[in-house]
Amino acid sequence: MLAHDPLWPRAGDWPVPTGRSDATIVGIPTHSTSLSPTQSHLTPAAVREALRRFSLQSSLVITDAGDATEPDTVDATAFVAAIDAGLVIALGGDNSATVPVARGRNAHGLVTVDAHHDLRDGVSNGSPVRQLVEAGLSGTRVVQIGIEPFANSRHYADRAADLGITVITRDVLRHRPMDDIMAEAIEIAAAGGGAVHVDLDVDACDRAVAPGCPASVPGGLAAIDLRVAARVAGGHAAVASIDLVEVDAAADAPDGRTVRLVALCVLEALAALETR
Numbered sequence: 001m002l003a004h005d006p007l008w009p010r011a012g013d014w015p016v017p018t019g020r021s022d023a024t025i026v027g028i029p030t031h032s033t034s035l036s037p038t039q040s041h042l043t044p045a046a047v048r049e050a051l052r053r054f055s056l057q058s059s060l061v062i063t064d065a066g067d068a069t070e071p072d073t074v075d076a077t078a079f080v081a082a083i084d085a086g087l088v089i090a091l092g093g094d095n096s097a098t099v100p101v102a103r104g105r106n107a108h109g110l111v112t113v114d115a116h117h118d119l120r121d122g123v124s125n126g127s128p129v130r131q132l133v134e135a136g137l138s139g140t141r142v143v144q145i146g147i148e149p150f151a152n153s154r155h156y157a158d159r160a161a162d163l164g165i166t167v168i169t170r171d172v173l174r175h176r177p178m179d180d181i182m183a184e185a186i187e188i189a190a191a192g193g194g195a196v197h198v199d200l201d202v203d204a205c206d207r208a209v210a211p212g213c214p215a216s217v218p219g220g221l222a223a224i225d226l227r228v229a230a231r232v233a234g235g236h237a238a239v240a241s242i243d244l245v246e247v248d249a250a251a252d253a254p255d256g257r258t259v260r261l262v263a264l265c266v267l268e269a270l271a272a273l274e275t276r
Contacts, residue, residue: 010051010055011052012048012051012064013052014063017064017065017083017084017085020084020085021062021063021083022060022062022087023060023086023088023273024062024065024085024089025048025062025064025065025090026064026065026067026079026080026083026091027045027048027066027068027090028044028067028090028243029044029071029097030094031072031096033072033096034094034124034125035124036215037214039248039250040093040094042249043092043262044091044092044093046249046252047247047249047262047263048064048091050256053260053263054263056270056271058270058271058274059274060273071097072096074100077104079100079104080101080103081103083104086273087234087239087269088242089241089269090242091262092243092246093245094245095114095126095199096128097245098128098129098199098245102128102137102241103135104241105197105240105241106194106195107132107137107196107197107240107241108137108141108192108194108195109137109142109189109192109196109197110137110141110142110189110196110197110198111144111145111182111189111196111197111199111233112129112198112201113145113198113199113229114145114146115152115201115215115217115220116147116201116215117144117147117156117160125246129142129144129165139160139163140165141189142164142165142166143165143167143168144160144168145173145204146168146204146221147168148217148219148220149169150217166188168181170204170219173221173225177228178228178232179232182232183232183236186198186236186239195240195241196238196239196240197241197242198233198239198242198243199243200265202226202261202262203216203217203220203246204216205226206220206221206222210247210258210261211252211253211257211258212247212258213247214251223261223264226261226265227261230242230266230268230272231271232272234272235272235275236276242269244262244265
């Protein structure tokens with residue numbers, strides 16, 4: 001039982017939208033086409049519970065539209081498209097959630113913070129970037145940050161290059177701060193106008209801070225890097241949507257560190273939204 005303090009209001013427990021919101025939280029609990037066994041459909045509820053461990057002082061109108069009931073179908077795109085909000089923050093689910101959120105928000109640019117290219121053939125959590133490009137998204141307006149060379153094949157690296165995707169590997173992040181890289185990435189994705197979607201794949205983080213991600217590896221991003229990425233995305237006027245994906249709440253450490261990191265990224269984005 002969490003302590004009650006009227007002078008320390010808890011985050012979360014936001015109302016269902018009844019009109020225009022500054023920001024709307026939505027659950028997209030995709031999992032049925034995942035390449036690895038996962039219970040990622042449990043994660044949106046776990047993140048909502050974790051949000052109550054933190055506080056957010058904000059004058060924004062924040063709402064929670066609940067979860068898509070058919071997240072692994074085209075119905076999820078319509079569900080997102082019906083949301084009237086300045087910023088949509090989607091809680092996955094595996095990386096398949098990126099497709100309905102980006103399409104539902106009519107994104108013309110994409111920034112991913114991810115260890116993987118996600119350019120595989122077929123329909124799975126390993127193919128959302130390829131699916132979006134095939135649906136009309138220009139590869140030149142896709143930026144991928146945090147790519148781990150040992151977690152990808154030469155074939156997919158070549159595919160990214162052929163599509164004109166800007167790739168920023170994990171090594172680059174050792175020499176440049178995340179806020180600079182994110183700001184530059186969003187500008188590339190926003191070139192030509194239209195909305196930008198930001199995919200924050202938590203498995204880009206070091207396995208020590210993201211044990212709840214089946215594909216996280218040692219040597220990934222620090223937790224603060226992901227939080228900074230969320231804050232930059234939330235504060236940029238071109239960003240219409242953000243997703244947080246690839247967390248299996250059932251596989252998290254006993255202290256819930258992965259799920260709590262996702263909750264903090266939600267709050268970072270909301271805090272930055274108020275500065276737009």
